[in-house]
Amino acid sequence: MSFTKNDRTFPPRRLRGEKAMMQSGVITSDMVAESVSSALRSAVSGLSAPGKRVARCVGKNARTIRNIMEGANAPSAATLIQLMREFDEVHEAVLCLADRNSVKPSGLDNHRIQQIMSILSGGEHAEINTDPDPRLARTISSQKP
Template identity: 35%
Template sequence: MSSTQNVRKLRSNHGRTLLPHTSAPPADRFPEAVAGALRREFGAVPGAVKQVVRITGANERAVRNWFEARNAPSGENLVALMGRSDEVLETVLHLAGRQDLIATRRLSGARDKLREMLAMIDDIQTG
């Protein structure tokens, strides 16, 4: 072995070390979490797969694999799903450790429903 090859194997002990990000989900947990969110949002019926195919434009077999937690959607498909599915959005936020955003989103939704209810009460009282 030449000296240049030996030098390539040596690594500096100085500099930055990358610490593992503790809030990241284990690789095997992510597909399961997304599959659960898809089943909660779209159901576990054959029509659900076709609906997700229409949303994402992904291959039907790939979408079936998402529902069965064999693998997870790509970034582009995940973004499309998060745009259409509250369950998928909340699951990804939960896995990212962003419970604060989940609570904010739910609070905003509750306020909107309360406004609708108050408007209905006003209509009943005046009508």
């Protein structure tokens, strides 16, 4: 299959404007395309026909995936979510773009973790909240045997 002469061409990137956007925290579609592209290429490196395999995996056209892998296009929201589901590298790249390098547990989760650690370390009496809604909280009392 040959490429058409009317394929999209993009104007050259303006380096100064891009640096200013990075410093202000603005995420551009070029940044998303580059980040997802590199993550996806590292995820499927070493496979034969990686574009076709990824396309089958997420249910998209091979040309669409090839454009994403080359960094020509940023994926649509639905495609990005599917790629994040299938490839941990893409998931991590998107979290880095959002300045969320790891998902942190909430305060309620931290409280439950502390309660469980108390039980496991042999605490006398601990209560575990099994329902996330405190109004409907059921507690389980456990005592040291």
